[in-house]
Amino acid sequence: MGLRAAALAERRPKDVRLRRVGTSRAGTPLWLLSVGHGSRHTLVVAGPHANEPVGGATVLRLAERVLADPRLRDGADVTWNLLLCLDPDGSRRNEGWLSGPYVLGRYFRHFFRPGFAEQPEWLPDGAGRAALPETRALLALQDELRPFLQCSLHGVDVGGGFVELTRDLPGLAPRLAHVAARTGVPLELGPYDTLYWPGLGPAVYRIPSPRPGGLAAAMTEAAVESTWFHPHPYGTVTAVVEAPMWGVAAVEDSSRPADPEGVLRAVSRTLRHDTALLEGLLARIRPGLAAVPDAGVLLAPVDDYLLVGPGLADSWDPDTGPAPGADGTARPMPPLDTARLTALRISGRRLALRTAGLLRRLVTTAGNDPSGAGAELDRLIDAWCADYHDGHGARWIPVARQADYQARVVLAAFDLARRGEPGPPPGPRPVDAPATRSEVPSD
Numbered sequence: 056m057g058l059r060a061a062a063l064a065e066r067r068p069k070d071v072r073l074r075r076v077g078t079s080r081a082g083t084p085l086w087l088l089s090v091g092h093g094s095r096h097t098l099v100v101a102g103p104h105a106n107e108p109v110g111g112a113t114v115l116r117l118a119e120r121v122l123a124d125p126r127l128r129d130g131a132d133v134t135w136n137l138l139l140c141l142d143p144d145g146s147r148r149n150e151g152w153l154s155g156p157y158v159l160g161r162y163f164r165h166f167f168r169p170g171f172a173e174q175p176e177w178l179p180d181g182a183g184r185a186a187l188p189e190t191r192a193l194l195a196l197q198d199e200l201r202p203f204l205q206c207s208l209h210g211v212d213v214g215g216g217f218v219e220l221t222r223d224l225p226g227l228a229p230r231l232a233h234v235a236a237r238t239g240v241p242l243e244l245g246p247y248d249t250l251y252w253p254g255l256g257p258a259v260y261r262i263p264s265p266r267p268g269g270l271a272a273a274m275t276e277a278a279v280e281s282t283w284f285h286p287h288p289y290g291t292v293t294a295v296v297e298a299p300m301w302g303v304a305a306v307e308d309s310s311r312p313a314d315p316e317g318v319l320r321a322v323s324r325t326l327r328h329d330t331a332l333l334e335g336l337l338a339r340i341r342p343g344l345a346a347v348p349d350a351g352v353l354l355a356p357v358d359d360y361l362l363v364g365p366g367l368a369d370s371w372d373p374d375t376g377p378a379p380g381a382d383g384t385a386r387p388m389p390p391l392d393t394a395r396l397t398a399l400r401i402s403g404r405r406l407a408l409r410t411a412g413l414l415r416r417l418v419t420t421a422g423n424d425p426s427g428a429g430a431e432l433d434r435l436i437d438a439w440c441a442d443y444h445d446g447h448g449a450r451w452i453p454v455a456r457q458a459d460y461q462a463r464v465v466l467a468a469f470d471l472a473r474r475g476e477p478g479p480p481p482g483p484r485p486v487d488a489p490a491t492r493s494e495v496p497s498d
Contacts, residue, residue, distance in 0.1 A: 056111045056139055060088045063118055070122060076138070077192025083143040085192050088114065090121045090135040091128030097469060098202040100138045100193065100282075103176045103209065105145025106168045108153060109298050110208030112458035114139060117465060127466075131473055136200055141176070141189055145169050157451045159301065159440035162212065163412035170355030176207065178280035193282050201289035204472040206465045207282075211299040213401050213449050215243030215306040216460060217258040218468070219295040221283055224475070227294075228256025230467040238460040240299060240452060243306040245395030247402035251386050258307075262295070294468045298461040301449040303401065308393040315391040316373045322396075322403050323372035329407035330364035332435075336414055337361070339426035347421050353413050360410045367406070371399060401447065408439050 064073040070090060077085040099117060101110030114137040121127045121135050128135060140146055151165030171177065175189035185191050197205070211217075218231060235242045235258075242258035249260040265280045283293040312318060337357065344350040369375045377385035389395065411432050418429040443449040 056115065057086055059115055060086060060118070060139055063115075063122075064088065067122060070128075071118070076196055077188060079142070079144045079189055080187065081144045083147075085141070085143070085189065086139045087196065088118055088137040088139060090118050090137070091133060093128060093131065093133040095131075095133050095473075096136055096200040096202040097133060098136045098138070098196065098200055098205045098286075099465060100141055100176075100205070100207045102138075102140030102142055102146050103207055104168055104174065105142050106149050106166055106212070107208075107210030108146060108149065109210045109300070109454065109457045109461060111140055112454055113208050113298075113461040113465070116458050116462045120462065120466070127469075133473065136196070136202070138193070138196070141193060142169070142174070145173075157300075159213075159443055159449065160436055162300075163408045163436055163440065164415055166409055166412040167353070167416070168356055168409070169352070170359050173355065176282045178282065178285070181280055182285055190282065194285055197282065197286040197289075197291070202286060202291050203289075204469055205283070205286060205291050205293040206468060207293065207295045208461060208465075209295055209297045210457070211243070211246075211297050213299070213301045213405065213443050213447070214246070214303055214398060215241035215258070215299050216464075217243045217246050217249070217260065217297050218464060219249065219252075219260050219262050219297070220255060221262050221287065221291075221293040223255050223261065224292060224294070224468055224471040226471055227468060228259045230471075231256075231258055231464060234460060234463040234467060238456055238463065240456070240460045241302045241304055241307050243297075243299075243394070243398060244309060245306070245389075245392065245398050246297075247398050250389065250395075250399075262293075292472055294465070294472075296461055296464050296468070298457045298464075299452060300457065301443070302452050303397065303447045303449050305397040305447065306394050306401075308397070310393050312391070312393050312396055315396060318396045319371050319373050319388070319391070319399070322400050323368040323375075326364055326368040326371075326403040326406065329403075330361060330368070333407065333410045333414065334361055336411075336428045336432060339428045340414060340417055340421075343421050343423070343425060344417060347417070349420055350417060353417050353420070357410055357413050357417075360406050364406055367403070371403075397447070401443070404439055404442060408436065408443075411435050411439070 060073055064071040072089045074087055075084045076087045079085060099114055101114045117135065118137055145167060148167035149165060152162045175187050175193065178185055182194055185194060216235060218227065244258055252263060253261045255261050262283060265284060283295065377387045415429060415432045415436065418424050
């Protein structure tokens with residue numbers, strides 16, 4: 056991706072600049088590709104989550120599209136700023152499945168996503184105390200550019216596409232439906248992520264303002280400050296654009312199921328059972344991890360998933376009463392159609408599969424398995440992936456189609472945001488100096 060961006064900058068030096076805007080924890084450069092010379096700015100962030108690589112393909116597609124259509128840049132007085140990858144270190148840990156074949160078992164056995172505290176979009180201690188260099192680089196970029204639109208490119212491993220907005224972009228929902236129909240991507244009409252969030256139209260949701268809450272609430276409700284809201288004083292609207300890797304048709308089924316409470320009980324019971332099973336496997340594995348250098352990095356997300364699992368099961372179970380939100384008030388479940396129940400079933404299984412995959416990586420990294428947990432984890436991963444494939448009809452969406460869908464959604468959000476832009480003071484121009492030959496990315 057870096058080489059393709061560098062080649063683009065070399066081919067169109069008058070219109071394209073590539074510059075280093077920061078460095079990751081491991082010393083990997085963070086590269087920004089800027090297209091156009093307008094006084095107003097968009098900022099598109101790829102790779103905020105390590106296991107969601109589609110954004111890298113999307114930003115390159117956007118760059119080509121903007122170069123091909125001057126109306127999107129010079130004609131609109133806009134510079135497009137495309138951050139190639141916010142978490143390159145985490146993304147590198149997913150290389151085991153990125154080359155294919157794209158099957159669920161391979162994905163989850165090579166899955167990596169850092170623990171919540173190591174994900175660079177979050178600001179649990181506020182912007183002034185941001186600890187990660189990737190986070191500080193993004194904050195500095197937001198303060199420099201003052202974009203009227205920021206798009207954060209995410210990927211749904213199993214399910215459908217949807218968009219989360221920090222404020223409404225009227226008209227986005229019908230455009231999203233058109234893009235989804237054109238690209239053959241299912242839309243998720245009740246994502247687990249947005250369970251209690253206001254809807255702005257089918258598959259479009261408003262992200263609530265940050266509010267105090269514990270770690271579990273922060274992980275499950277985005278109830279902390281984030282880089283999504285940081286540029287709001289500049290008039291920025293942030294769109295989190297989710298594109299699915301494996302699509303499931305039932306996530307857009309709005310029909311009423313026969314026994315929604317029975318489904319919720321089953322989902323909650325399964326999540327409790329799977330969490331307890333995985334906790335037992337972790338207890339068997341943990342004694343052999345003392346000498347494993349990477350163990351802490353892989354254990355952090357495992358501990359996060361095992362922490363939130365039981366609480367989520369209780370919050371979904373109709374027999375345990377409404378769940379308290381981050382503000383402590385009880386929240387009844389929203390109306391339950393087939394789409395929402397399917398999303399909850401997928402999400403419960405996702406927590407278990409991610410945990411099992413990370414535990415399997417720990418066993419593999421340790422190099423020996425006196426506990427015998429590896430074989431049991433392989434069996435669980437195979438069975439749970441079969442449930443996705445056979446029980447939910449999960450089918451791989453080719454990368455080109457994922458990127459096409461995501462790029463079209465970004466362009467729709469761009470068109471609406473620039474039309475309705477309230478006109479905050481424009482940000483300063485970015486530094487136009489291109490990367491020197493010695494700085495050109497090699498991967």
